[in-house]
Amino acid sequence: MQQRNAFYSTAPPDAHDRERLENVHPTGWRNPQPAGRYNLVVVGAGTAGLVAAHAAAALGAKVALIERNLLGGDCLNVGCVPSKAIIRTARLYAEMRNAEQYGAQIPGDIRIDFAAVMERMRGIRARISRSDSVHRLIAAGVDVFFGQAYFTGTDTLAVDGTKLRFKKALIATGARPNTTCIPGLVEIDYLTNENIFDLTELPRRLLVIGGGPLGCELAQAFCRFGAQTIIAQEKPLFLPKEERDAAQLLSDAFARDGIEVRLNTKAVNIRVEGGQKLVDLVSDDYSITVAVDAILVGTGRVPNVDSLNLEAAGVDFDTITGIRVDDFLCSSNRRIYAAGDACLEHKFTHTADASARIVVQNALFLGRQRLSALTIPWCTYTDPAIAHVGLYVRQARERDIPVKTFTIPMHDVDRAIADDEEVGFVKIHVKERTDRILGATIVARHAGDMINEITLAMVAGIGLRTLAHVIHAYPTQAEAIKKAADAYNRTRLTPRIQWLLRRWLTW
Numbered sequence: 001m002q003q004r005n006a007f008y009s010t011a012p013p014d015a016h017d018r019e020r021l022e023n024v025h026p027t028g029w030r031n032p033q034p035a036g037r038y039n040l041v042v043v044g045a046g047t048a049g050l051v052a053a054h055a056a057a058a059l060g061a062k063v064a065l066i067e068r069n070l071l072g073g074d075c076l077n078v079g080c081v082p083s084k085a086i087i088r089t090a091r092l093y094a095e096m097r098n099a100e101q102y103g104a105q106i107p108g109d110i111r112i113d114f115a116a117v118m119e120r121m122r123g124i125r126a127r128i129s130r131s132d133s134v135h136r137l138i139a140a141g142v143d144v145f146f147g148q149a150y151f152t153g154t155d156t157l158a159v160d161g162t163k164l165r166f167k168k169a170l171i172a173t174g175a176r177p178n179t180t181c182i183p184g185l186v187e188i189d190y191l192t193n194e195n196i197f198d199l200t201e202l203p204r205r206l207l208v209i210g211g212g213p214l215g216c217e218l219a220q221a222f223c224r225f226g227a228q229t230i231i232a233q234e235k236p237l238f239l240p241k242e243e244r245d246a247a248q249l250l251s252d253a254f255a256r257d258g259i260e261v262r263l264n265t266k267a268v269n270i271r272v273e274g275g276q277k278l279v280d281l282v283s284d285d286y287s288i289t290v291a292v293d294a295i296l297v298g299t300g301r302v303p304n305v306d307s308l309n310l311e312a313a314g315v316d317f318d319t320i321t322g323i324r325v326d327d328f329l330c331s332s333n334r335r336i337y338a339a340g341d342a343c344l345e346h347k348f349t350h351t352a353d354a355s356a357r358i359v360v361q362n363a364l365f366l367g368r369q370r371l372s373a374l375t376i377p378w379c380t381y382t383d384p385a386i387a388h389v390g391l392y393v394r395q396a397r398e399r400d401i402p403v404k405t406f407t408i409p410m411h412d413v414d415r416a417i418a419d420d421e422e423v424g425f426v427k428i429h430v431k432e433r434t435d436r437i438l439g440a441t442i443v444a445r446h447a448g449d450m451i452n453e454i455t456l457a458m459v460a461g462i463g464l465r466t467l468a469h470v471i472h473a474y475p476t477q478a479e480a481i482k483k484a485a486d487a488y489n490r491t492r493l494t495p496r497i498q499w500l501l502r503r504w505l506t507w
């Protein structure tokens with residue numbers, strides 16, 4: 001029963017949302033007549049589907065794209081774009097409150113206009129929706145169908161009573177919030193990423209369940225807007241995949257923000273009493289009941305594999321991991337591929353994009369591109385942000401790869417000091433006795449931008465030794481990467497080389 005409640009706008013869409021909807025699902029849309037057998041039919045028009053449809057059409061393929069809801073999928077409508085837009089405003093409020101730290105005056109009365117925050121977000125979303133629009137697809141020569149798609153055979157599917165025939169198909173149906181894990185949840189009003197961006201009023205007391213990227217980013221933003229925020233994470237640390245010291249810095253930052261941090265804590269039951277939501281939280285050493293006005297559920301995703309009638313197409317799937325694909329992203333039906341959240345472990349927009357490009361090459365042009373060949377970075381846009389690429393130390397050890405790590409704390413980086421953004425570090429792992437970069441973790445205000453340099457180095461086979469020769473503009477926080485590379489270079493100064501240098505300098 002995830003429905004609208006008192007917090008939501010009941011008003012019709014504002015001008016921003018009207019612009020977005022006109023781009024991503026125009027009113028009065030009529031599906032075209034199918035144009036014979038398509039080279040590629042794409043199901044789902046999130047990032048993966050849009051990228052595949054545009055790329056295939058640009059290369060001359062006859063393409064149909066089917067979307068049951070909004071073009072742009074999660075990222076544009078209820079994911080990356082709205083979350084990053086509100087995070088920016090949340091950071092501004094945090095900085096205003098800390099103005100004195102920067103030698104500035106705290107503005108007298110910091111009043112948070114939550115409705116204005118959300119309106120700005122809707123404006124940004126509307127603007128970005130232009131690049132995902134139906135008009136761009138039509139201009140690219142893609143046949144766009146709105147409606148629920150389902151397979152009717154191994155090379156046919158149907159939408160809105162119309163049959164489409166294909167040579168190749170791509171399942172890019174994404175994922176949705178996992179809301180099955182907490183007893184009582186489905187009987188009450190609750191928030192997920194699918195409705196939280198519709199809020200027009202700030203909940204006074206918010207419980208965020210789940211300490212993955214979604215829970216962490218939005219808990220911090222809503223706390224900074226002034227909601228009394230509790231975050232309950234069942235694991236001992238936030239972002240459990242990340243390195244422990246990175247996750248610890250995040251816990252500390254949350255506590256500084258005033259978030260009530262509850263680690264090792266599971267939400268086990270939810271009910272409504274006296275108009276408030278009561279949630280039982282259980283940890284190893286206590287159990288309590290908290291009363292809140294709103295609950296945001298960020299407990300992971302489940303792939304959209306139901307309602308596709310995959311059995312008729314002979315496509316194997318798993319309700320937890322999604323469409324079963326090989327390393328070439330091909331399913332058990334050789335005509336049908338999958339990309340993005342519908343099949344991938346790493347559910348990010350950039351992996352949806354990269355996997356869609358692999359499918360276009362492999363499905364239409366006899367390509368042999370492998371998913372496993374991708375080097376995938378990611379970043380959680382908290383403050384500080386936590387970004388990672390490549391192997392973690394524990395993974396390298398599991399593979400018997402000897403690791404040496406070079407760590408530069410951000411408090412040793414001039415620009416981080418000048419910006420008062422000293423929390424964090426750059427940590428680069430290399431294979432011992434070589435400069436080959438195995439992976440890196442960056443905790444910094446701009447970690448998401450900084451990680452791209454390491455990803456580039458890894459993809460291009462550039463070692464840490466070469467990064468030491470790359471001139472980094474001064475002062476930038478990315479200089480931390482150069483400092484780590486310099487630290488690596490200093491290890492090359494063996495006692496023998498030092499002795500030789502001393503001898504040389506005796507003149």
Ligand SMILES: Cc1cc2nc3c(=O)[nH]c(=O)nc-3n(C[C@H](O)[C@H](O)[C@H](O)COP(=O)(O)OP(=O)(O)OC[C@H]3O[C@@H](n4cnc5c(N)ncnc54)[C@H](O)[C@@H]3O)c2cc1C
Nearest residue numbers: 044046047048068073074079149173174340341347348349
């Ligand atoms: C709050 C939030 C913040 C995020 N922030 C980031 C971030 O900062 N960076 C990042 O990289 N990633 C982020 N992500 C993840 C990112 O949004 C997803 O990984 C990405 O959108 C996946 O794209 P996709 O194309 O695979 O699926 P989706 O975007 O989910 O698109 C799938 C589409 O398929 C349609 N569909 C499903 N079934 C059918 C059917 N049977 N017929 C027709 N259409 C169908 C759906 O309506 C949907 O539009 C975030 C996610 C959330 C929830």
Ligand SMILES: NC(=O)c1ccc[n+]([C@@H]2O[C@H](COP(=O)([O-])OP(=O)(O)OC[C@H]3O[C@@H](n4cnc5c(N)ncnc54)[C@H](O)[C@@H]3O)[C@@H](O)[C@H]2O)c1
Nearest residue numbers: 210211212213214215233234266267298299300347379380
């Ligand atoms: N910056 C980004 O790239 C970004 C931001 C937001 C979301 N996303 C994507 O969206 C997806 C969803 O993110 P997510 O954070 O929901 O999923 P997630 O699976 O990463 O994290 C969910 C967390 O919830 C915890 N949990 C589960 N049940 C619980 C319970 N009953 N009580 C307390 N804790 C519980 C789990 O331990 C887990 O750590 C992810 O795939 C992520 O990649 C990405």
